[in-house]
Amino acid sequence: MKYLPLVWAALWRRRPRTLFTMASIAVAFLLYALLTGVIAAFNAGVEVAGADRLVTTGRYSLTQVLPQGHLQQVRGLESVHSVAGQSWFGGYYQSERNFFPQFPTEIEPYLAMYPEIVLPEAEKQAMLSTRTGALIARTLADRYGFKVGDKIPIIAGIWPLASGSNNWEFDLVGIFDTANPKDRSLYEMMLFHHEYFDEARQFGRGTVGWLVVKVKDPDQSEAVIRQIDALFANSPNETRTATEKAFNQSFVKQLGDIGAMMSSIIGAVFFTLLFLTGNTMMQSVRERIPELAVLKTLGFSDGQVLALVLAESLALCLIAALIGLGLASLLLPPVSAKIPGFSGLTLTGEAFALALGLALALALIVGLPPALRAMRLKIVDALAAH
Amino acid sequence: MTEALIQLKGVTKHYTRGKQTVEVLQKLDLTIAQGDFIALMGPSGSGKTTLLNLIGGLDTPSGGELRVGETRLDRMSAGELARWRSRHVGFVFQFYNLLPVLTAERNVELPLLLTSLSAAERMKRVQIALGVVGLGERGKHKPSELSGGQAQRVAIARALVADPTLLVCDEPTGDLDRKTADEVLHLLQVLNRDHGKTIVMVTHDPKAAEFARHTLHLDKGQLVEQAVA
Numbered sequence: 092m093k094y095l096p097l098v099w100a101a102l103w104r105r106r107p108r109t110l111f112t113m114a115s116i117a118v119a120f121l122l123y124a125l126l127t128g129v130i131a132a133f134n135a136g137v138e139v140a141g142a143d144r145l146v147t148t149g150r151y152s153l154t155q156v157l158p159q160g161h162l163q164q165v166r167g168l169e170s171v172h173s174v175a176g177q178s179w180f181g182g183y184y185q186s187e188r189n190f191f192p193q194f195p196t197e198i199e200p201y202l203a204m205y206p207e208i209v210l211p212e213a214e215k216q217a218m219l220s221t222r223t224g225a226l227i228a229r230t231l232a233d234r235y236g237f238k239v240g241d242k243i244p245i246i247a248g249i250w251p252l253a254s255g256s257n258n259w260e261f262d263l264v265g266i267f268d269t270a271n272p273k274d275r276s277l278y279e280m281m282l283f284h285h286e287y288f289d290e291a292r293q294f295g296r297g298t299v300g301w302l303v304v305k306v307k308d309p310d311q312s313e314a315v316i317r318q319i320d321a322l323f324a325n326s327p328n329e330t331r332t333a334t335e336k337a338f339n340q341s342f343v344k345q346l347g348d349i350g351a352m353m354s355s356i357i358g359a360v361f362f363t364l365l366f367l368t369g370n371t372m373m374q375s376v377r378e379r380i381p382e383l384a385v386l387k388t389l390g391f392s393d394g395q396v397l398a399l400v401l402a403e404s405l406a407l408c409l410i411a412a413l414i415g416l417g418l419a420s421l422l423l424p425p426v427s428a429k430i431p432g433f434s435g436l437t438l439t440g441e442a443f444a445l446a447l448g449l450a451l452a453l454a455l456i457v458g459l460p461p462a463l464r465a466m467r468l469k470i471v472d473a474l475a476a477h
Numbered sequence: 478m479t480e481a482l483i484q485l486k487g488v489t490k491h492y493t494r495g496k497q498t499v500e501v502l503q504k505l506d507l508t509i510a511q512g513d514f515i516a517l518m519g520p521s522g523s524g525k526t527t528l529l530n531l532i533g534g535l536d537t538p539s540g541g542e543l544r545v546g547e548t549r550l551d552r553m554s555a556g557e558l559a560r561w562r563s564r565h566v567g568f569v570f571q572f573y574n575l576l577p578v579l580t581a582e583r584n585v586e587l588p589l590l591l592t593s594l595s596a597a598e599r600m601k602r603v604q605i606a607l608g609v610v611g612l613g614e615r616g617k618h619k620p621s622e623l624s625g626g627q628a629q630r631v632a633i634a635r636a637l638v639a640d641p642t643l644l645v646c647d648e649p650t651g652d653l654d655r656k657t658a659d660e661v662l663h664l665l666q667v668l669n670r671d672h673g674k675t676i677v678m679v680t681h682d683p684k685a686a687e688f689a690r691h692t693l694h695l696d697k698g699q700l701v702e703q704a705v706a
Contacts, residue, residue: 096579100576382576393556
């Protein structure tokens with residue numbers, strides 16, 4: 092601790108340079124925190140996928156619709172517990188900026204398959220008895236100020252009404268939450284009756300986007316997958332069935348390998364940072380050779396001089412990293428509140444610890460060469476050069 | 478007879494520049510008594526600063542025996558020399574060599590960071606040292622806010638704050654005007670006379686040498702003359 096004023100003063104020897112370097116490091120760690128949050132959000136769906144749930148889509152694409160008749164055939168399989176058809180509605184509330192996912196589905200089997208969705212029984216009953224009813228996630232209701240009893244206008248992006256109008260209207264009869272608050276972002280959606288959707292839409296009647304299938308025995312999932320796809324083999328509507336986890340993984344992969352992309356960005360940023368911070372540290376030590384020689388003259392050992400320079404590097408990197416991470420934890424909640432499906436964006440303890448580890452590694456990598464130079468300098472030569 | 482503090486017997490120092498060997502000190506014999514104030518004079522390249530560096534433990538001789546007090550400096554490692562310097566030697570340089578980012582107080586405190594003294598004890602000693610050099614009120618000022626004479630006084634305070642036996646001064650007045658130089662030299666005289674510090678000072682200035690008790694002249698690495706002030 093007694094060396095702290097010395098380290099601190101050396102750190103601020105060139106105030107603008109230190110400030111700019113700190114700002115660069117802080118921005119890098121801010122970016123790191125945001126991107127790791129996004130990666131975690133993308134992977135969250137994969138992590139919480141039910142082991143007993145399968146998803147059946149068109150064989151060639153997720154956009155390929157399936158005949159409703161597939162539902163009955165799958166239900167007829169011995170090893171299947173229940174099936175719900177579901178479609179992507181793709182509408183928005185008032186303006187395109189207010190986009191959130193909406194799914195027409197078969198409410199009763201769907202809710203039975205997703206026990207993690209928590210809905211008061213009265214609201215569930217109200218939903219089952221209201222043809223134009225809709226259920227919405229608590230986070231969305233809070234964001235847009237919806238309450239039970241409201242009429243929610245949704246402008247269709249894909250499916251117009253039979254009249255040609257895109258203005259759909261739903262009666263909000265229930266607001267659901269998730270059993271685990273961490274899963275809220277995964278179920279940030281609106282559900283409404285497939286039956287109403289199918290009757291009211293202009294085209295595509297008698298089809299569903301995909302099937303969610305609950306199996307009786309999760310250990311038999313692979314066999315059920317083969318059975319389902321075999322049912323429709325060589326038909327005009329062949330299917331591809333996968334576990335929900337595999338489906339979610341492939342869905343994420345359709346957007347590209349998010350993890351690899353984000354990791355590449357973070358890697359490039361930190362690689363650049365190595366040069367920037369390394370240059371700052373090298374310059375800082377080069378300018379202070381006579382001062383470091385004086386410290387050695389006064390009796391500071393080689394090891395102490397090495398430690399002083401490393402401590403300076405550590406202070407630079409850790410302070411800047413903490414500023415960046417602090418900014419991230421301030422920015423993440425308002426940012427994630429504006430992006431549907433990302434309401435759970437947070438800086439996890441694990442990501443924070445990893446960031447500190449990165450800052451430490453950065454400090455050592457950029458601090459070690461100048462610290463070794465300072466340690467090795469010969470007093471007589473350094474003073475003579477001065 | 479006064480006890481000898483510094484003893485050099487057949488000390489040589491050479492540097493190697495590429496394939497060339499430069500003899501800087503040649504079989505030098507010298508004894509400096511405890512409590513003496515020596516001015517080392519001589520032309521450029523005569524080996525004054527090299528001799529000073531050896532006596533101050535900043536460099537090691539190529540040959541011969543160098544003893545300060547009971548300690549054989551020529552047998553010590555770099556780490557041992559660093560520890561020895563921190564306890565026994567105070568350094569004063571021509572250009573003060575204060576750390577510009579630290580206040581006068583913090584500069585003076587530097588040698589005490591290597592001791593086990595508490596922060597309060599360190600600050601007490603710093604105030605005493607600054608008081609001795611007449612700068613008790615300027616402790617919070619940075620070197621850039623001090624005149625050359627004041628900066629050199631801070632450097633002297635730093636040199637004596639750990640209460641060393643020996644003060645090693647390399648052209649301490651080389652960067653000062655006559656009046657300020659005399660004030661600094663007078664201060665060194667007081668430290669030698671009243672505080673018993675042994676001082677070895679390199680200087681080009683005959684007037685500065687007049688403040689010392691003895692003057693040694695070096696030429697081509699050998700002592701050529703000794704004079705008593």
